Amino acid sequence: MSTSARIRPSRRAAQIAAIGAVVVVIVLVIAFLADNLAASRAEHRVAVAIEESGRVDFEPEVNLGGLGFLTRAGDGRFPSMLVSARGVTITGCGDRGACTATVDARLDDVTTGDIWDVDATTPIRAAAITAETRIDSVNLGRLMGITDLYINTPAPEGKAGGGGPGDGLLERTDGIMLSGTVPYPGSPEYADGLPPSASGYTAPKVKISVSAKVFVVDGRVHVEATGLYDGPEDHYSADVPPEFRAHVLERFSATLPTLPMAWNIAASNALSRGSDLIVAGNNDARIVKPIDY
Secondary structure: OOHHHHHHHHHHHHEEEEEEEHHHHHHHHHHHHHHHHHHHHHHHHHHEEEEEEOOOOOOOOEEEOOHHHHHHHOOEEEEEEEEEEEEEOOOOOOOOEEEEEEEEEEEEEEEEEOHHOOOOOOOOEEEEEEEEEEEHHHHHHHHOOOOOEEEOOOOOOOOOOOHHHHHHHEOOOOEEEEEEEEOOOOOOOEEEEEEEOOOOOOOOEEEEEEEEEEEEOEEEEEEEEEEOOOOOOOOOOOOOOOHHHHHHHHHEEEOOOOOOOOHHHHEEEEEEOEEEEEEEEEEEOOOEEEHHH
């Protein structure tokens, strides 16, 4: 028997094994894509159900946790569910424009029942729910009456390289920097229809950065300016007359109206994260319905 005759069967076996491996990979990819497509459809179904809530104006983002969606769909048991609804209206802005927030929730150890039957009134069981409401600088400024307000979370003092990419979004409950333009005592809120931040506003005013802390009392967020900011972050400084400092700090302080929270979970703490104000609350085991979001 020639050498080529002996090699040919092993080569054929290798080719068959390679083809088999390719087929297996293709099947796995198809199964993966099918699983993800089904998960996406289910998440859209839950999102549409939550959009039935009276205060959710846009379809929220929904993410169902856990690998192997199709194996979970029948009984609707998922390790987590994340919901994020943007553009939820906040009342209390008066004539300063519409105020909105992003209302988020994380549900752990979730049971929905058959996921394909979920609608606005389906009871959803969760072992725990964490609710967070995010307010950006523009909307916080409207709530506080400071048109150009900007919130920033400085890096911790004494931390070398603090605030770098490795830190992610920084969080603080105090030492928060608020910047904006406020009128001095005796100056009007508006001059010829212009706010203090406008160049055409000619009454005495000051653009300044202050340090502040945030906390929750009886479900409402309090923002309290504690002093003029003089830290290392880029900020606005000005020679504020001593007799006006208390007034300036008061303008950067406020008790916010009751803020929307997912499933009306009570707010228990507040903090800054990056350039957002975060209001958070938690619940233990609870049954909720999408329409009540």
